[in-house]
Amino acid sequence: MKRIALILILMLAVSIIIVGCTDSEKEERTNTTVSQGLEENIKDKNDANIGEDKDELYVRIKAKGSKRFFNGGVAFIPKLEGSSTKEVKYRWTIDYSEEQEDFIDGLVGEEGPVTEIINNGEEVSFGVYAEVSYVPGAYSERKVKLQVLDSESGEVLAEDSVKIKNYEGYYIVENTRDEKLAERILKTSNAKIYGEMIDMVWDIDSALNSGVSYINVDTRTFDGFNEEDKKQLFEYLAEQYDAEILDKTMEELKDEGYIEDLSFKDGIVFGIDKYIKNSEDKISLEGRKWASGMGAIGFIFEAEKVENEWKIKKCDMTWIS
Structure with missing residues (x-):
């Protein structure tokens, strides 16, 4: 009887130890899992915040229709890629100097040629405004530049440009290397x-x-x-x-x-x-x-x-x- 009682006492002690270890291990694993989950959640939020703060925008000027013309013109549209949390606006300019007396071509404004247009991404046009008698070999260039701006700060977020070459009145649109x-x-x-x-x-x-x-x-x-x-x-x-x-x-x-x-x-x-x-x-x-x-x-x-x-x-x- 003493032997049986001793065996029962030993079995009971072992069970308590095993259960105690199991509960302890379970709690440790649970704490580890929760900790890992919190760390991953914090990391995900940090990554998301990094992505929100970082603006990566790319813009390309696309010509609609033919890139070659005599009289007439060409329309341009912006193609914006990337992501940003900022509100943007589009600034189009053309490289005219103040010394030039007459506009024979340029960006098309509401009342005639202009050197700058700011809009929300709508297409803009370049047009020929005057008939000119060119001497043989006459050549000139215009550069149309597009800047994507932060609406609040005016910061330039992305930009692109195209050249418009004029060979004796024959216009050709060319992209510059991006x-x-x-x-x-x-x-x-x-x-x-x-x-x-x-x-x-x-x-x-x-x-x-x-x-x-x-x-x-x-x-x-x-x-x-x-x-x-x-x-x-x-x-x-x-x-x-x-x-x-x-x-x-x-x-x-x-x-x-x-x-x-x-x-x-x-x-x-x-x-x-x-x-x-x-x-x-x-x-x-x-x-x-x-x-x-x-x-x-x-x-x-x-x-x-x-x-x-x-x-x-x-x-x-x-x-x-």
Whole structure:
């Protein structure tokens, strides 16, 4: 009996210890879970607050309709991306100086040409106001600038600009390079360097490609160019130049009706003719920009990677037709 009583006492003691440990562990786990939950909740709120305080806005000027015109004009609309907790307004300006006596063209106001328009994001127009007799070779430029402003403080949150070139009364709208857009979209090494190459060649004999609706980049001629490189480059070009991007050979462009009578109507072709060198840290190549049999240029492009960043060494025209 003593032995049985002793066993019962020992079993009871063990049970109390086990239950006590279990309750203690359960309480500890509960406290830990609650603590973790509070920490995560605080972190989420902090992250949310950080996001609320941070404004990341990007704006692009988009031209409605044709980017080429004689008499008449063109309408612009803003394309705003990103997020902000601030109320914004849009400030459009054009680069006229006080010395200019007459307005022959400019932003369209309610009662005539103006140099500034502030609105809530509605489209604005650039128009021709006077007939002018141009001398041969006459050329001028206008820059239309858009700033997205904080309505309360007037702080500039985002901006973009376009050039309007006037060749003897023939107007062509051109976008300027947007470094923020390039930085946001072009992430891979190849996308960055080829994007910058096309931007630089774009400005060489720019009359060839001004106001185009199609940009054909024959990536079959690009060495070491993968699908991600192509995706980023094409997204950037579409946004930068407000055009439809194609990836076709010259034969495909002809077969599909883009090129007729040796002319790519409303389009331009970029391609690589020959690589002189193509390594991880150096690129040297010869390429072409082609619009027609009588409208094309050749170019040489060289770049070198220094401290993991591409540096342009040369970008020059080599021939013209």
